[in-house]
Amino acid sequence: MTGSEQSEILRRKFSLTGHHDDLLDEIVEQRYASRSEALRAAIQHHARYISDGGETDIESLGAQIEEIGDKIELLQEKLDDRNSVVHIGGEVANSVEAESQTRTDSEVEDLIAAELSEEGALSINEISDQIDKNVTRVILAKDSLVEKEIVRTSEADASKYELNT
Numbered sequence: 001m002t003g004s005e006q007s008e009i010l011r012r013k014f015s016l017t018g019h020h021d022d023l024l025d026e027i028v029e030q031r032y033a034s035r036s037e038a039l040r041a042a043i044q045h046h047a048r049y050i051s052d053g054g055e056t057d058i059e060s061l062g063a064q065i066e067e068i069g070d071k072i073e074l075l076q077e078k079l080d081d082r083n084s085v086v087h088i089g090g091e092v093a094n095s096v097e098a099e100s101q102t103r104t105d106s107e108v109e110d111l112i113a114a115e116l117s118e119e120g121a122l123s124i125n126e127i128s129d130q131i132d133k134n135v136t137r138v139i140l141a142k143d144s145l146v147e148k149e150i151v152r153t154s155e156a157d158a159s160k161y162e163l164n165t
Contacts, residue, residue, distance in 0.1 A: 014039070108133055108141035113150060113163065121154040121162040 016024065024035055032038040049058070111131040116122060122130065128138045142161060145151035154160040 009036075105137070105141055105144065108137050109145050109150075112138065112141055112145060116151065116161065116163045121157060121160040123160050127161070 024038055027038045027042070028035055032041065108131070111133065112127055115127060115130045119126075119130065124135060124138055124142065127142070128135045131138070133141075142151060146153075146161075149164055151161050152164040154162045
């Protein structure tokens with residue numbers, strides 16, 4: 001639109017409800033010099049919010065939000081499917097890890113039994129230092145050996161353990 005087309009004033013007749021006529025009067029009182037100026041401003045303002053498809057931007061945003069919601073729902077379903085596969089895979093991994101841990105615990109038990117056989121009664125810290133394993137693993141393995149009645153608390157010193165002979 002050229003400058004001369006913008007400045008050319010056309011006369012139009014409009015029909016307004018009583019409510020809209022009152023609103024127009026209020027708008028004119030607050031900001032504009034005339035009813036025509038207020039109508040032109042309102043039309044210009046409204047035109048900014050109409051998309052090429054004839055929808056208002058809000059309607060367009062509503063449709064976009066709905067599309068995004070559908071996509072999120074689809075992604076959530078895919079994640080749920082993937083998580084169920086990972087969970088099953090995790091159970092298999094946990095089973096392999098548990099088997100490996102059992103072997104490792106058994107090795108620690110063997111080391112403890114060998115050390116007690118060689119050295120006699122030892123405390124948890126002494127066993128840990130001698131076999132170079134962490135105290136927590138030594139305690140767990142010692143408890144298992146006590147349960148199997150391979151190791152017992154030393155009769156001479158209750159803070160030490162010895163082979164149950």
